[in-house]
Amino acid sequence: xxxxxxxxxxRWGFNFFxxxxxTGGRITYIAHDWxxxxxxxxxxxxxxxxxxxxxxxxxxxxxxxxxxxxxIKVLGPDYVVWDKSATIQFKKPGRATLYARFVISQNDVDDxxxxxxxxxxxxxxxxxxxxxxxxxxHASVDKTIHVRLRGSES
Numbered sequence: 001x002x003x004x005x006x007x008x009x010x011r012w013g014f015n016f017f018x019x020x021x022x023t024g025g026r027i028t029y030i031a032h033d034w035x036x037x038x039x040x041x042x043x044x045x046x047x048x049x050x051x052x053x054x055x056x057x058x059x060x061x062x063x064x065x066x067x068x069x070x071x072i073k074v075l076g077p078d079y080v081v082w083d084k085s086a087t088i089q090f091k092k093p094g095r096a097t098l099y100a101r102f103v104i105s106q107n108d109v110d111d112x113x114x115x116x117x118x119x120x121x122x123x124x125x126x127x128x129x130x131x132x133x134x135x136x137x138h139a140s141v142d143k144t145i146h147v148r149l150r151g152s153e154s
Contacts, residue, residue: 001031001032001033001036002032003029003030003031003032004032006032007030007031007032007034008030010030011027011028011029011030014027014069015027020061020065022046022061023041023047023057023058023061023062023064024041024042024044024046024047024055024058024061024062025039025040025041025058025061025062025063026039026040026041026042027039027066028040033074034069034070034073034074034104035070035074035103035104035105035106036101036102036103036104037066037069037070037101037102038099038100038101038102039062039063039066039099039100039102040097040098040099041054041058041059041062041094041097041098041099041100041130042097043094043095043096043097043098046058051093052095053093053094053095054093054094054095054098054138056088056090056139059088059090059094059098059130059138059139059141060086060088060139060141062100062130063100063102063128063130063141064083064086064143065083066100066102066128067083067102067104067126067128067143067145068081068082068083068143068145070102070104071104071145071147074104074109075109075112075113075147077150078149078150079116079147079148079149079150080147080148080149080150081145081146081147082145082146083143083144083145083146084123084144084145084146085143085144086141086142086143086144087141087142088139088140088141089139089140089141090138090139091137091138091139091140092136092137092138093138094130094132094138094139096132096133097132097133098130098131098132098138098139099130099131099132099133100128100129100130100131101128102126102128104126108124112124112147116147116148116149120148120149120152121146121147121148121152122146122147122148123144123145123146123147124144124145124147125142125143125144125145126142126143126144126145127140127141127142127143128140128141128143129141
């Protein structure tokens, strides 16, 4: 799926947003419906740690806000979406540019909306891997996202 002009502008704006820009990560693609986002995290003087590999804070910071933003856009203004928790597991030192692909399926969205008709809030887990160009996993991140209908009790 191609980017729309609206998501391309969002990508550019987000990449210039100081808090995200300082992670060293760059969003490279946002699907027109926000159901897929891709990022890259180059190894550079800004992202390199003391031992010459990608700094763990850059790894986490580059992926941290993505699922929350995607759900805000996909679910729309009737829902409140917050990051609840996250864990990162470092598997291999990053010695090159790393990539991550975030996907939210229509089934995930339908399930969340159906569950929120029965309950006031929900917490949903999402997983993303940071990989090199060959597909080797260097870090895995699990995010828990809190979602509720706007106007319901938090």
